[in-house]
Amino acid sequence: MSSDPSSPLRYVAIGDSLSEGVGDERWPDGSPRGWTDRLAALLAGHYGQSQPIHYANLAVRGYKAAQIADTQHQAAIAMQPDFVTLTAGMNDILRPRVDFDALRAILVGLVEPFTSAGAQVVVVPIPNIAGVSPAGRLINNRRLRLNAIYQHLVDDYGVMPLTKTTNSVFEDPRAWDEDRLHLATLGHERLACAAAASLGLPIEVDFLGAPQGEAPLRTVRTEATWCWRHVTPWIYRRLRGKSSGDGRVAKRPLLEPVVTGGR
Numbered sequence: 001m002s003s004d005p006s007s008p009l010r011y012v013a014i015g016d017s018l019s020e021g022v023g024d025e026r027w028p029d030g031s032p033r034g035w036t037d038r039l040a041a042l043l044a045g046h047y048g049q050s051q052p053i054h055y056a057n058l059a060v061r062g063y064k065a066a067q068i069a070d071t072q073h074q075a076a077i078a079m080q081p082d083f084v085t086l087t088a089g090m091n092d093i094l095r096p097r098v099d100f101d102a103l104r105a106i107l108v109g110l111v112e113p114f115t116s117a118g119a120q121v122v123v124v125p126i127p128n129i130a131g132v133s134p135a136g137r138l139i140n141n142r143r144l145r146l147n148a149i150y151q152h153l154v155d156d157y158g159v160m161p162l163t164k165t166t167n168s169v170f171e172d173p174r175a176w177d178e179d180r181l182h183l184a185t186l187g188h189e190r191l192a193c194a195a196a197a198s199l200g201l202p203i204e205v206d207f208l209g210a211p212q213g214e215a216p217l218r219t220v221r222t223e224a225t226w227c228w229r230h231v232t233p234w235i236y237r238r239l240r241g242k243s244s245g246d247g248r249v250a251k252r253p254l255l256e257p258v259v260t261g262g263r
Helices: 034-047 065-071 073-078 100-116 134-138 140-157 185-198 220-239
Strands: 009-015 053-057 083-087 120-123 252-257
Touching: 009 034, 009 073, 034 053, 034 083, 034 185, 065 073, 065 100, 073 100, 083 100, 100 120, 100 140, 120 140, 134 140
Parallel strands: 009 053, 009 083, 083 120
Antiparallel strands: 053 252
16 A cells, blocks of 8 residues: 555455445436445545545446456556455356356456555455345355355455454345345445445444344235346346346446545
8 A cells, every 4th residue: 555645545446236336326427326436435534634545446237257357357457456345256146057166266366466466455245135035045055155255365365354244234124225136325335334444444333233123024015016126127138148237337447536525
């Protein structure tokens, strides 16, 4: 990390829809805000008095780990970041077949150049979403295997310690968007705080605690509506070999200064 106060600190987010910010409120230009934008603002608030923060977000929804490696990695390395956040692997484990050895090799290849260069790298473990979506039970074994790879990155490749998600807000349905696949604004806010705490920023709020009150009840009508609006289109895209990321580009492809309170 640069100690020259005249040199900005550089934060680069790479990954999939989680890093793009899908599910969060939108900026005036229509792009989703997301936890990475929120983390950039927290970094700017913390370091802004001494060093400015420049931030790029290369993430694109729907991308699998290999696509992230092919389309985002070299651009991110060229930016010589001080901070990197990575979300990758969830789209892989949602597919019918997963080669976990190949996935491990890709994830190691993604983080190793950054940690070797001295960057602080945060990866996001997958919470148990069995209480959020029926799909959570179906992918739980795969989720555990993916999280084990993440832990390997922590233990052997210098990635920052993982946020603990068990019995946290990230297992509460209210932290998730109506599609039950992406975080809602509450989840993005809390994840930004968790990542900031991992990077050593002082975060005073209880970012892992569930909100007060009971989660809304789910009925036959709510489940049928969810299936019609979200599950059916997702299955239809898979059958057609389409991805939600087709034709999309990164929302913030260049390192640009972060304005406290804005973008």
